[in-house]
Amino acid sequence: MPPSVIETENLRKVYRDVVAVDSLTLSVEQGEVFGFLGPNGAGKTTTVKMLLGLVRPSGGRASLLGYKPGEPRAMAQVGFLPEHFHYHPWLTANDFLDFHGRLYGIPDSERRQRIPTLLERVGLGGRGGSRLSEFSKGMTQRIGLAQALLSQPAVVFLDEPTSGLDPLGRRQVRDLIRDLRSEGVTVFLNSHLLSEVESTCDRVAIMRRGRVVGLGTIDELTGMQLEVDVRASGLNDDLRVALAAFGRITFSKGDRLTIQAGDESVLPGIAAVLVNGGAQLYSLTPRRLSLEDLFVRLVEGDTA
Amino acid sequence: MSVFTVARLTFLEARRRRLLQLVLVMGIAFVALFAVGYYLIHSQGRFAMVGERLEVSNILLLMGLYAANFLGVVLAVVMSVDVIAGDIGSGAMQTLVTKPLLRWQVVVGKWLGLSVLLSVIMTLVSAALVLVAWIISGYLPDHLPQGIALMVLAQLLVLTVSIFGGTFLNTLANGIFVFMLYGLVFIGGWIEQIAAFAGNQAATNLGILISFILPSEAIWRRASYLIQPTFLRQLNAGPFVTVSTPSPATVVYSVIYVGVVLALAVIVFQRRDL
Numbered sequence: 151m152p153p154s155v156i157e158t159e160n161l162r163k164v165y166r167d168v169v170a171v172d173s174l175t176l177s178v179e180q181g182e183v184f185g186f187l188g189p190n191g192a193g194k195t196t197t198v199k200m201l202l203g204l205v206r207p208s209g210g211r212a213s214l215l216g217y218k219p220g221e222p223r224a225m226a227q228v229g230f231l232p233e234h235f236h237y238h239p240w241l242t243a244n245d246f247l248d249f250h251g252r253l254y255g256i257p258d259s260e261r262r263q264r265i266p267t268l269l270e271r272v273g274l275g276g277r278g279g280s281r282l283s284e285f286s287k288g289m290t291q292r293i294g295l296a297q298a299l300l301s302q303p304a305v306v307f308l309d310e311p312t313s314g315l316d317p318l319g320r321r322q323v324r325d326l327i328r329d330l331r332s333e334g335v336t337v338f339l340n341s342h343l344l345s346e347v348e349s350t351c352d353r354v355a356i357m358r359r360g361r362v363v364g365l366g367t368i369d370e371l372t373g374m375q376l377e378v379d380v381r382a383s384g385l386n387d388d389l390r391v392a393l394a395a396f397g398r399i400t401f402s403k404g405d406r407l408t409i410q411a412g413d414e415s416v417l418p419g420i421a422a423v424l425v426n427g428g429a430q431l432y433s434l435t436p437r438r439l440s441l442e443d444l445f446v447r448l449v450e451g452d453t454a
Numbered sequence: 455m456s457v458f459t460v461a462r463l464t465f466l467e468a469r470r471r472r473l474l475q476l477v478l479v480m481g482i483a484f485v486a487l488f489a490v491g492y493y494l495i496h497s498q499g500r501f502a503m504v505g506e507r508l509e510v511s512n513i514l515l516l517m518g519l520y521a522a523n524f525l526g527v528v529l530a531v532v533m534s535v536d537v538i539a540g541d542i543g544s545g546a547m548q549t550l551v552t553k554p555l556l557r558w559q560v561v562v563g564k565w566l567g568l569s570v571l572l573s574v575i576m577t578l579v580s581a582a583l584v585l586v587a588w589i590i591s592g593y594l595p596d597h598l599p600q601g602i603a604l605m606v607l608a609q610l611l612v613l614t615v616s617i618f619g620g621t622f623l624n625t626l627a628n629g630i631f632v633f634m635l636y637g638l639v640f641i642g643g644w645i646e647q648i649a650a651f652a653g654n655q656a657a658t659n660l661g662i663l664i665s666f667i668l669p670s671e672a673i674w675r676r677a678s679y680l681i682q683p684t685f686l687r688q689l690n691a692g693p694f695v696t697v698s699t700p701s702p703a704t705v706v707y708s709v710i711y712v713g714v715v716l717a718l719a720v721i722v723f724q725r726r727d728l
Contacts, residue, residue, distance in 0.1 A: 199727070205728070206727060220552075222556065223554070228552065237546045237549060240470045249459070250549070253460075255455070
C-alpha cells in the first residue's frame with residue numbers, strides 16, 4: 151500500500167475556549183478524492199488550514215506528503231483554493247498567475263506556456279490581461295482554481311470550490327475534479343454541498359462540532375444505516391416489540407411498518423421473527439439512505 | 455530566491471496601482487515649487503553680505519530637505535501600513551504562504567521591495583533639491599552622501615516599525631500605532647532641543663530617552679547637522695540648527711534597531727494563525 155498523502159493523528163485546535171477540531175484522526179491515500187463534509191462551523195476549514203501550515207494545531211500531529219504541513223518541499227506539490235478566494239484586485243490575471251508561478255519556481259518558458267492553457271481550462275480563456283477587479287465572483291473563483299493547479303500538484307485542497315458559481319460553473323468544477331482524479335491527483339474537497347460530494351468523492355468524512363461522526367465510502371456510509379419497509383398481515387404489538395430489537399420503528403400503520411436498522415445482516419432475522427410470530431410476510435424491502443438523509447441524521451444527532 | 459520574487463511583486467503592485475506614477479508627478483511638482491521659490495528669493499532678495507546669501511541658501515535647502523524627509527516618512531507609512539495586515543485581512547495571505555516558501559521570506563521580501571522603492575524615491579527627490587540649489591545659487595551642502603543616506607535610514611526605521619505592526623494589528627490600528635509613535639518621538643525631539651537650548655539636563659535626557667523608542671527624528675537631526683556647513687552651524691541661528699546633536703552611536707543604534715524590529719516582525723508573523 152502506498153504511503154498516505156495526508157495523515158492526521160488526534161489533531162486538535164482550540165480557539166480560546168471553543169474547540170474547533172477535536173482529536174481528528176484520518177488518512178487520505180494517493181489518488182483519492184476525499185470529501186470533507188459538515189455544516190458551517192464544523193471545523194472543516196480549520197482542518198485544511200492545519201494541513202497546510204496556516205494554523206498551528208493545539209495538539210496532535212499532521213503530515214502532508216510525508217512532511218510537516220507548510221514545509222516548502224511539501225507545498226511545491228500542493229495546490230490550494232481557499233474559501234472566499236480573494237487576491238489583489240489591481241493585478242491582471244496574467245500578473246497574478248505569473249507571480250505565483252515564480253513562487254513555485256516554474257521556469258519562464260514553462261510559465262508562458264502553462265498560463266494560457268490553465269486560463270482556458272478554468273473557462274477564462276483570453277482574459278489574461280483583465281484585472282482581477284473586473285472579475286465577477288464566479289470568475290474570481292475560477293482564477294483561484296487556476297492558481298491551485300499552476301504547479302501541476304500531486305494534492306489539491308479545494309475549500310468550498312463551487313461557492314459563488316452558477317449551475318454551469320458547478321458542473322465544470324465537478325468535471326475538473328473528475329479529470330484530476332483520472333490524472334491520479336489527490337483531491338481534498340471541503341464542501342457542504344452533498345450532491346457535489348456524492349458525485350465526485352471516493353471517500354467521505356462527515357464532521358460535526360470538530361469531530362468525525364462518519365467516515366468511509368459513500369456506499370459504506372449509506373449502507374450502514376438501512377431503512378427496512380415491511381408489509382405483512384397479522385402484525386400485533388408483541389411482534390412490534392420483538393421487531394424493535396432490530397432498530398427503531400419509525401412508521402407503523404395497518405400492515406406496514408418501517409424499521410431503522412443497521413446493515414443488511416439484520417434482514418434474515420427480521421423475516422424469521424415475522425414468520426415465526428405468525429405474520430404473513432408479503433414484502434421486506436431494505437432501503438438505503440441518501441447521503442442527505444445520512445448527513446442530516448449524523449449532524450443533527452439522533453434524537454431517539 | 456522567493457524573497458526577491460516577493461520583493462519584485464511589491465514593485466509590480468506599486469506600478470499597477472499607479473503609485474509610482476503618482477509619486478513621480480507629485481515629486482516633480484514638489485521640486486518645481488521649491489525651484490521657483492528658491493529662484494525668486496535669490497534673484498530678487500537683497501543680501502548685504504556673502505555670508506547672508508549663504509545662510510539663506512542653507513535654510514531654504516534644509517527646509518526643502520526637511521519637507522522631503524517628512525513626506526518620505528509619511529510615504530513609508532502609507533505604502534507599508536497594509537502590506538501585511540491588509541493581505542491577512544483580505545485572505546490573500548493564505549494563497550501566498552501556501553506556496554513553497556517560508557514565512558520569513560514573505561516578511562523580508564515585502565520589506566526589501568518597499569525599502570528599495572522608498573530609498574530610490576528619497577534619493578531622487580533630495581538629489582533634485584540639492585541640484586536646484588546648486589544650479590540657481592551655486593550652493594552645495596556638506597557631507598551630502600551621508601546626509602541623504604541618513605534620511606533614507608530615517609525612512610527605513612518607520613517602514614520597519616510599520617511592517618512589524620502589520621504582523622499583529624489590522625490596517626487601521628497599525629496606521630494609528632505608527633503615526634502616534636512618530637508623533638511621540640517628534641515631540642520628544644523638540645523637548646530635547648528646547649531643553650538643551652534652555653540648559654535643562656533632565657528634560658534633555660527625557661527627550662533623548664524618547665528618541666530610543668523610534669530614532670527616526672534623531673537621525674534626521676544628525677542628517678541636518680552634517681549637511682550644514684561648519685561655520686553656519688557655529689552661528690547658532692535658525693530653526694534647523696541642532697543644539698543637542700545625536701551622536702554617531704545613534705546611527706549604529708538605528709541600524710541595529712531596523713534589524714531587531716524586522717526580526718521581531720518575522721517571529722510574530724511565523725507564530726500567528728492565518
